[in-house]
Amino acid sequence: MIVRILYFASLKDRVGASEETLEVPESCDVAALWALAQERHPRLRDVTTRPLAACDMTYAAWDRSVAGVEEVAFLPPVSGG
Amino acid sequence: MICLQANPIDTAAVAAAAGGDGDGAVSVFLGTVRNVSVGQRVLFLEYEAYASMAEREMERIAAEAIVRFGVTKVAIVHRIGRVEIGEASVAIAVAAPHRAPAMEACRFVIDTLKTSVPIWKREHFEGGSVWVEGAGR
Numbered sequence: 106m107i108v109r110i111l112y113f114a115s116l117k118d119r120v121g122a123s124e125e126t127l128e129v130p131e132s133c134d135v136a137a138l139w140a141l142a143q144e145r146h147p148r149l150r151d152v153t154t155r156p157l158a159a160c161d162m163t164y165a166a167w168d169r170s171v172a173g174v175e176e177v178a179f180l181p182p183v184s185g186g
Numbered sequence: 187m188i189c190l191q192a193n194p195i196d197t198a199a200v201a202a203a204a205g206g207d208g209d210g211a212v213s214v215f216l217g218t219v220r221n222v223s224v225g226q227r228v229l230f231l232e233y234e235a236y237a238s239m240a241e242r243e244m245e246r247i248a249a250e251a252i253v254r255f256g257v258t259k260v261a262i263v264h265r266i267g268r269v270e271i272g273e274a275s276v277a278i279a280v281a282a283p284h285r286a287p288a289m290e291a292c293r294f295v296i297d298t299l300k301t302s303v304p305i306w307k308r309e310h311f312e313g314g315s316v317w318v319e320g321a322g323r
Contacts, residue, residue, distance in 0.1 A: 113236055114306035115317040154319065159304070162239040178236055178304070184318040185233065185240075185264060185305025186217045186276055186296060 106131055108171055110142060111178040116156060119148040129171065135160070136167045138177055156180055187261040188244045190235055190305075195263050195277045204261040204279035213288035215296050217276040219269050223318075229310045233266045233275065236304035240264070243303045247295055255291035257282040262295065264305060275307070 143149045157180040187203035205212040248260035261279040282288035
């Protein structure tokens with residue numbers, strides 16, 4: 106299945122792009138997707154604070170399956186306000 | 187009125203958007219940009235958002251505030267892009283028949299926004315800039 110991955114703020118800077126589209130197995134969960142992202146983008150490997158993840162604009166647990174999800178976002182700890 | 191915008195916030199309009207004829211109180215909170223961060227002089231801030239999710243989260247927080255505190259209406263406007271020193275980066279207005287729930291709900295909305303709405307600030311200094319990362323959820 107095809108999933109769109111979005112990166113924000115410091116993660117976007119590390120990846121050098123705000124999004125990418127990947128073909129992943131149906132069995133993939135958020136943790137596996139993050140591992141795949143780290144494999145593809147070496148500068149994500151030394152991210153010390155585990156990012157938050159959102160599936161289709163809703164915060165998601167690390168073991169959430171991405172089956173049927175169109176958009177997974179990796180979010181650094183937020184700092185709005 | 188719940189939105190992100192690049193232009194300066196008309197705070198009177200945010201307060202007016204919340205208040206109605208049955209309300210006896212409108213509590214307004216403005217978050218403003220300071221010229222200093224951890225002892226270093228800040229020139230301006232730059233905000234980035236996961237816009238579609240941020241607006242959804244702000245809607246969710248407003249709905250929760252209405253249920254929890256029994257307030258009438260909540261308006262939230264947050265800036266994106268460059269924000270100058272002294273400008274409001276966020277404006278929140280909460281209307282209620284009486285002042286206590288309006289003020290309590292206003293505090294709840296800003297506290298929750300700061301921990302759960304996907305928005306990030308970048309501080310620009312003389313000679314550099316850095317993303318600020320919050321304490322987490």
